[in-house]
Amino acid sequence: MKPPSRDKSRGNQKKGRANQDNRQLLPEAFEERKKQALSSILYIRFEGADAQSRLPSGIDASIPYPVQLQAPAVKLDPSSITIESLLAGMLRVLAWDSENENANKYRKYIKMSRPELFEELIVAGIQKAEEKDWIVAEEVFFAASGLEPERPEPYINLALMHEEHAKRLFDSGNEDEAEKEDDLAYKYYQYLLGFKDVFAPAYYHAAFFFLRKHNYDKAVSLLTSYIGMNDDEQRTRRAKLILEKLGGMGYLDTLFKEAYDFIQMGQEEKGLEKAMQFVEKYPDVWNGWFLVGWANRRLGRWSEGAQAFHTALEKGADGADVYNELSICEIEAGDLEAARSHLERALRIEPENEKIIVNLGALAFRQGHIDEAEGFFRTSIELDPDDRIAKEWIKKIQALRERKGTGA
Numbered sequence: 466m467k468p469p470s471r472d473k474s475r476g477n478q479k480k481g482r483a484n485q486d487n488r489q490l491l492p493e494a495f496e497e498r499k500k501q502a503l504s505s506i507l508y509i510r511f512e513g514a515d516a517q518s519r520l521p522s523g524i525d526a527s528i529p530y531p532v533q534l535q536a537p538a539v540k541l542d543p544s545s546i547t548i549e550s551l552l553a554g555m556l557r558v559l560a561w562d563s564e565n566e567n568a569n570k571y572r573k574y575i576k577m578s579r580p581e582l583f584e585e586l587i588v589a590g591i592q593k594a595e596e597k598d599w600i601v602a603e604e605v606f607f608a609a610s611g612l613e614p615e616r617p618e619p620y621i622n623l624a625l626m627h628e629e630h631a632k633r634l635f636d637s638g639n640e641d642e643a644e645k646e647d648d649l650a651y652k653y654y655q656y657l658l659g660f661k662d663v664f665a666p667a668y669y670h671a672a673f674f675f676l677r678k679h680n681y682d683k684a685v686s687l688l689t690s691y692i693g694m695n696d697d698e699q700r701t702r703r704a705k706l707i708l709e710k711l712g713g714m715g716y717l718d719t720l721f722k723e724a725y726d727f728i729q730m731g732q733e734e735k736g737l738e739k740a741m742q743f744v745e746k747y748p749d750v751w752n753g754w755f756l757v758g759w760a761n762r763r764l765g766r767w768s769e770g771a772q773a774f775h776t777a778l779e780k781g782a783d784g785a786d787v788y789n790e791l792s793i794c795e796i797e798a799g800d801l802e803a804a805r806s807h808l809e810r811a812l813r814i815e816p817e818n819e820k821i822i823v824n825l826g827a828l829a830f831r832q833g834h835i836d837e838a839e840g841f842f843r844t845s846i847e848l849d850p851d852d853r854i855a856k857e858w859i860k861k862i863q864a865l866r867e868r869k870g871t872g873a
Contacts, residue, residue, distance in 0.1 A: 498561075499561040499562070502557060502560070502561045502604070503557065503558070503561055503562065505533060505534045505535075505557075506531045506532070506533060506534070506554055506557060506558060507531070507532050507534055507554075508529040508530065508531055508532075509529060509530055509532055509546070510526070510528075510529050510530075511524060511526045511530075512526070523573075523574050523577050523578065524574065525570055525574075528567045528570060529567070530551055530554065530555070530571075531551075531554030531555055531557065531558045531571075532546055532550050532551060532553075532554045533550050533553035533554040533557060548578060551574075552575060552578060552579065552582075555571040555574065555575055556575065556586075556608045556611070556612065557608070558571065558611075559571060559572065559575075559608060559611025559612055560604055560607035560608040560610075560611050561607065561611075563610070563611040563614060568611070572611075572612055572613075575612060576612075582612065583609055583612055583613050583616070586605055586606075586608055586609040586612070586619075587606075587609055587618050587619065587622065589605050590602050590605035590606045590609065590619075590622055590626075591622060593605060594622070594625075594626045594629065597630075597633070597849075599626065599630050602626055603623065603626065606619040606620075606622050606623045606626070607619070610623075617657055617660060617664040617666075617667065620653050620656060620657050621653075621657060621664070621666055621667055621670060623649075623653050624649075624650045624653035624654050624657065624667075624670065624671075624674070625650075625670060627646045627647070627649040627650040627653065628646070628647065628650040628674055628677075630646045631643045631644070631646035631647040631650065633819070633848075633849055634646060634849075634851075635820075636818050636819040636820045636821075636849075637819040637820065637823070637845065637849045637851070637852040637853065637854065637855070638819075638820065638823070638852070638853060638854040639851065639852075639853055647678070650674060651674070654667060654670070654671040654674055657671070658671060658687075663694065665691060665694040665696035665697075666696070668687045668688075668690050668691040668694065669687075669688075669691050669696070669697075669700055669704065671687050672684045672687035672688045672691065672704070672707075675687065676707075679722065679725050679726075679729075681711060681716045681717055681721075681722060682717075682722075684711075685708060685711060685717065688704045688707060688708055689708070691704050692704050692705060692708075714747070714750050714751075714752055715743065715746070715747040715750050715752070715753065716752070718743065718746070718747070720739050720740075720742050720743040720746065721743050721752070721753065721756070723736075723739045724736045724737075724739035724740040724742075724743055724753075724756050724760075725756060727739060728740075728756065728759055728760050728763065733760045733763045733764045734760075734764070736756070736760045737757065737760035737761065737764070740753060740756035740757045740760055741757060743756065744757060749780055750780065751776075751777040751778075751780035751781050751782040751787075752777070752782070754773050754774070754776040754777035754780060754782075755773070755774070755777045755782060755786075755787060755790075757769075757773040757776075758770045758771070758772075758773030758774040758776075758777060758787075758790060758791070758794075759790060761773060761794075762790055762793060762794055765797075767794040767795075767797045767798040768794075768798060770790070770791075770793075770794040771791055771794040771795060771798065774787055774790055774791035774794065775791070778791075783814075784814065785811040785812075785814040785815040785818055785821060786811075788807040788808065788810045788811035788814070789807075789808065789811045789818075789820065789821050789824060791807050792804040792805075792807040792808045792811070792824065792828075793824070795807065796828060796831070801828060801831065801832055804828055805825070805828055805832075808821060808824055808825050808828060809825070812825065817848055819845045819848055819849050819852055819855070822841050822842075822844055822845040822848070822855075823841065823842065823845050823852070823854050823855050823858070825841045826838045826839070826840075826841030826842045826845070826855070826858060827858065829841060830858070830861075830862070835862060835865070835866075838858070838862065839859065839862050842855040842856075842858045842859050842862075843855075843859070846859070
C-alpha cells in the first residue's frame, strides 16, 4: 500500500472479541461477490469403503467438505482432489461464509494441516495490497479472518488497504469512490477500537486516519490513549511528537477545523473568513495560509490564492499539495512556466501522485506539447488503471488527432 505505510501488522497480537460476519462491515455488493466466489465450490463427502480407506488424516467423514474447482462449470475429477484443493475450498468458505455450520471443523483441519497458514495469509494479503490488487487482497484477508475470527490482524490490514485505495482514488480525481473506500476503512477502525482486549495498533493507525480526515479531536484522543498503552517505543515517540506539533500549529484551535469544514462543504467565503481569523491568531503557521490559498483558489481568485500559497511556503510548508495548488493558480493566471516548475517540484516529492501527473499532462497539453501530455496521462493510467480523468484526456487527444487527420 506502499502501504500498509504505517504497519505490516503481522502476527502475535492479542485476541479480540468474537468475529462479526464481514457482511456487517461491507456494502450490499458483498452478497453478490459472495455468490460469485462460492460458485466454484463443490461439496463432497468421503463415503463408502473405498473413500474411507483413503481418508486423509484429520478428515471427519460425517460432514461435507468444500473443494475449489478451477471454474464453476468444470466437472470434478475425483482423482484431482488433493489436500491443497480441500484447503483452498475450506479457506474460500471461511472467507465468505464464516458462520457455515461446519466452519469450526474446517478451521481445526486447516490448523492441523498448515499451522502457519494464518501468518502466510496476512503476508500474502499485504503483498497483493502493495501490488494494488485490491480485490484479491481483500479476499485473502477475509480468509485470514475466517480462519482466526478473534484475531485483529486481518481487520487492521483491511482498514489500511481501504485507506490506501481511497488515497489512490482521490489522487486520480475519483472522489466519490475514494469516499466509499474511506467509509469502509472507518468501519474497520471502529470495529477494532471496540475490541474487548485492547489492540494498540488500531489506535495508532486510526489516529492517522482521522488526521487525514482533519478530525483532530478524535486523532488527539486516540494518540493520547495509544501513548498510555506502552505498545511500541518508536511509534510512541512519533505519537508524542505529533501531539506537540498539533498543539503548536493551531490544529486544535476550533477556527482551523471550522475553516476547513466550510471550504470542504463548498462554503468558501465562510471558510475564508475563518481562515483569515486563524492566520491573524497564528501568523507564522503555514497551514492557515494554505487554507487561505485553498479558499481563494476555489473562488477563482488566482492572484490571492497564489500569494497565500507562497506565504505558506515561506512559513515552512514543503508538501506536494501546496505546490500543486499553487500551480493551479499560476496556470489560470497564465504563468505556465512557473506552474510547470512547481508541478515538477511536487512530483519530486510524490513521484506516484496521479493528480500531479495528470496536472502536468494538462499543462503540457495547454502548451501544445501533445505527445508529452499523452505520456503523462499514460503514466498515470499505469499507476492507476481506473484513472477516469487521465482516460478522458487520452480520448480528447485521440479525437484531436483524428480531426487533424494525422497519427502524430
